Amino acid sequence: MFREILQGIVDEADGISAVLMGYDGLPVDQVERAFEGVDLNLLAVEYANVLKEVKSAVSLLNTGDLEEMAIRTARFNVIIRALTNEYFVTLTMVREGNFGKGRYLLLREAPRLREALR
Amino acid sequence: MFREILQGIVDEADGISAVLMGYDGLPVDQVERAFEGVDLNLLAVEYANVLKEVKSAVSLLNTGDLEEMAIRTARFNVIIRALTNEYFVTLTMVREGNFGKGRYLLLREAPRLREALR
Numbered sequence: 001m002f003r004e005i006l007q008g009i010v011d012e013a014d015g016i017s018a019v020l021m022g023y024d025g026l027p028v029d030q031v032e033r034a035f036e037g038v039d040l041n042l043l044a045v046e047y048a049n050v051l052k053e054v055k056s057a058v059s060l061l062n063t064g065d066l067e068e069m070a071i072r073t074a075r076f077n078v079i080i081r082a083l084t085n086e087y088f089v090t091l092t093m094v095r096e097g098n099f100g101k102g103r104y105l106l107l108r109e110a111p112r113l114r115e116a117l118r
Numbered sequence: 119m120f121r122e123i124l125q126g127i128v129d130e131a132d133g134i135s136a137v138l139m140g141y142d143g144l145p146v147d148q149v150e151r152a153f154e155g156v157d158l159n160l161l162a163v164e165y166a167n168v169l170k171e172v173k174s175a176v177s178l179l180n181t182g183d184l185e186e187m188a189i190r191t192a193r194f195n196v197i198i199r200a201l202t203n204e205y206f207v208t209l210t211m212v213r214e215g216n217f218g219k220g221r222y223l224l225l226r227e228a229p230r231l232r233e234a235l236r
Binding site: 039043047053063064074 | 175
């Protein structure tokens with residue numbers, strides 16, 4: 001159920017990986033293409049650490065709930081979308097990937113993922 | 119010198135604040151408009167905490183240097199651009215603000231800020 005949605009996101013976005021995971025750093029499900037030189041599991045755990053930090057900053061700061069975060073490095077674009085208080089979804093793309101489309105796909109699929117998490 | 123560049127970014131982006139700061143959480147200079155219900159100084163320190171976390175994740179993960187990060191909450195868009203190993207610049211906008219223009223302005227002004235930091 002999760003897998004199918006994540007696979008759809010990766011395929012349509014031409015992404016490297018999509019992961020549904022908890023703020024505790026444990027992935028619920030993930031889809032990934034082999035990609036040289038990057039440990040995608042480690043990546044997922046680090047995302048969780050970062051997002052926990054952001055979430056606590058956001059709640060402290062009275063800026064409204066966290067909805068989305070994007071990180072761009074010399075090699076990758078990572079888009080992270082908050083789903084519930086417990087879970088979020090990430091999409092990793094190559095830097096040259098279509099960032100706008102990636103954002104759109106996570107936004108579009110968020111309700112289905114939320115529904116599936118119930 | 120810094121102030122003038124930051125002011126230009128805030129004005130042109132119709133932003134709430136622009137801050138040049140170190141990863142230690144200390145602002146070098148900042149420009150802000152009064153904005154109800156948000157402590158912009160606290161915001162800056164929290165950005166630094168988040169960015170430190172992201173920077174360490176990125177360096178651990180072999181994903182290439184961190185270039186940019188964006189956080190979207192129910193009320194704000196925050197765009198953060200890495201400048202040097204020590205410093206970064208942030209732009210906070212209302213959620214309805216022109217995100218793409220904000221990104222462009224930070225990208226455009228990054229070389230001037232780097233130059234001024236020397």
